[in-house]
Amino acid sequence: MSHSVRIRPVPFCALVLVSLALGATASCGGSSNPLADKPYDATDQVDLAGAGDGRKADPSKPLEVTATGGDRITDVTATDAAGRYVKGELDADGSRWHSTGALAAGAHYTVRVSTEDADGAQGRRTIGFDTNPADRLLRVAFGPQSGTYGVGQPITAELSEPVQDPAARAVVERTLQVRSRPAVEGAWHWVDNRTLHYRPPDYWPAHATIDVSATLDGIKVGGGLYGGASKPVRLTTGDRVEAVTDAAGHYMSVRKNGQEIRSIPVTTGKPGYATRNGVKVILGRESFVRMRGTSIGIAEGSSDSYDLPVYWATRVTWSGEYVHAAPWSEGSQGADNVSHGCTGMSTGNAKWFFDNVRVGDIVKVVGSTGATMTPFDNGFGDWNMPWRQWREGSALAAGKREGTSPADTARLRPRM
Template identity: 80%
Template sequence: MTMSHSPRRRRALLHALPLASLLLGATACGGSDNPLADRPYDAAGQVGLNVQQGHKADPSKPVEVTARGGEQITDVTMTDAAGRFIKGELAPDGSRWHSTGALSAGAHYTVRVSTEDEDGAQGRRTAGFDTSPADRLLRVAFGPKSGTYGVGQPVTAELSEPVQDPAARAVVERTLRVDAAPAVQGAWHWVDNRTLHYRPKEYWPAHTVVDVHANLEGIKVAGGLYGGPSRPVRLTIGDRVEAVTDAGAHSMTVFKNGEAVRSIPVTTGKPGFATRNGIKVVLGQEAFVRMRGTSIGIAEGSSDAYDLPVYWATRVTWSGEYVHAAPWSEGSQGWENVSHGCTGMSTANAKWFFDNVRVGDIVKVVGSAGATMTPFDNGFGDWNMSWEQWREGSALAAGKREGTGPADTARLRPRL
């Protein structure tokens, strides 16, 4: 919103002040020659807009208001259908005004203009118009679906079209909102041109409520690409549950809210099939799954081939790494690593584990001869990146000192 008083209007006001009592008396008698006391006239003929009546405006171009025939623009307000003001700039001489704020595609706007003629009389014009719909829409699908998750669960945003340009990425990222109670510092990270992940600096605090939504609809992203609709999600974070497996000690310790609640003898991957080190996040659970060696590239008939019914399986990678019941290896559990990469335990322990963890809980492996879990291509390895590395994947925070970039002002906010 831009407001300005013209020199003529200021002169009229200054001249009127010494005669205030006289003017008040004249008003009380029912008459006045003061132009400020008159009802504003219709200035439709004296004010022009660069939007033709009956036509839709191009949202990529500014709206312009111009004065005609000696009129002077004194004030302009422009609002969208929700009543939000669009920024603009008024020329010093009051001859024109133009919008400087971004317009949305497929939106309705109202412009209210105040004017003053050479005699100081006040005019008004109100005009409404619509902007053209977008040529292409960029939609956002948030994940996971609303529900209760563990403290390691990242938020995901899948875009309907690729976005590569850094400036366009910044536009998108600025509209993706993550609000939480309690507030936690966090940032988005561009996994690729169509996928973003959001995580806090540290694991989510237990029992946090996280609301995720986008303010992207109608916003220009790049060229003819504008933001489309999206559906919000709400995540409720459960207890802080972490399972830490020491592959060298053949043991898993499960912690709940910082307290060790169970120690489980396990077997992990043998040489050639070593279990991945690092932090993983529970992806899903299956009470029964058929596991075959061919699914991980083991040829049928080889010495390592297997085809087994497996119960109480908790998945931690998309490639097939689970924590599951392995009654066939109970003699090795706690003593030797003999699996093909999964973490095996007794049926009773696997059932307990299955019942006490949920999607999003942390499963960490240390002391294995295997490689470290990758961040994005085989599940949620997001936590294996340092916070500094994570911020470098943000279009708003990359290259900026923590606490100074736009991403820091758009971090998780407390819900009021």
């Protein structure tokens, strides 16, 4: 319950008498409040160890601000040119402040120190300094290059140096930013010590905009390694195009945004050369390819050897699996599997397929006796890994399971 308090005005003469009785001086133009006075120059009262006055600081060492003239430090802020704050701690007696967060290499910093003397007067000192450049830089190259892709296209990050330590991986991963409009959840997965892939639980939304960037520049990774500059990329997705091949039924269904737009009789891999099951992502399109059996290990001169001119070839693995025109097998298309692993169709259907798909679109094979497409070593089989397993490949996986804040850095956010 609140109560109103009535304040009685005090006569001005009474205020003057009280001031005189206390030996104070009253003035309309001054103030007895130290906080209202202009701060004094505290240059002689504080010292920044190892930096300032033209000296460059070692980024591997913490900052240390000390009170040298008998005053006490009340506050310290240290920021780089991008406005990022350096974390730090102030001793209880105000004699010393030291940084607890890492400095960036090759960066400019501004340190603002506030002090207080024995009478409560406030002092200020501002110190600017640079840090030494790094001897070793970790750079990241994002892929694919900016452009429009299918909804199955993963994002890749290739590092210039291997990173194996889990703590160092977490530092790197927190700086890799992926923002999508519309926003969907996603996560990075460490393929090896130098390669990361990023994807959502399901395919990207159709007609999305995806911005990929890094804030790694100057960040201490560990072991004398610091982050370098990187080039951002912007991707957009087209329609959701999926080609689903039923190897047992010998037909491919091409779907656009969930609706079938063409059914194509096909032939896939014969016994001993069964086509891989699972989701593959289109890697490229080649209007003409010369295909040789020797490229997949078939000895020249054997009964299975071949050397053929192939048209309208859409690549789905680096080892040479395509969707392509196969006029020599039209009698088997829709009825039997006679290829060496590729998906063959008539020249007309292959040309139509070639013209209606793009890099990043999805080619899924079901009903084959072949093994499932591997996630990483022969193209983009990323979608064949269950989402739970995918997330465990993140260096921030522990934080995600516990629901801590670092997990947020691996999520897609809408652009503002």
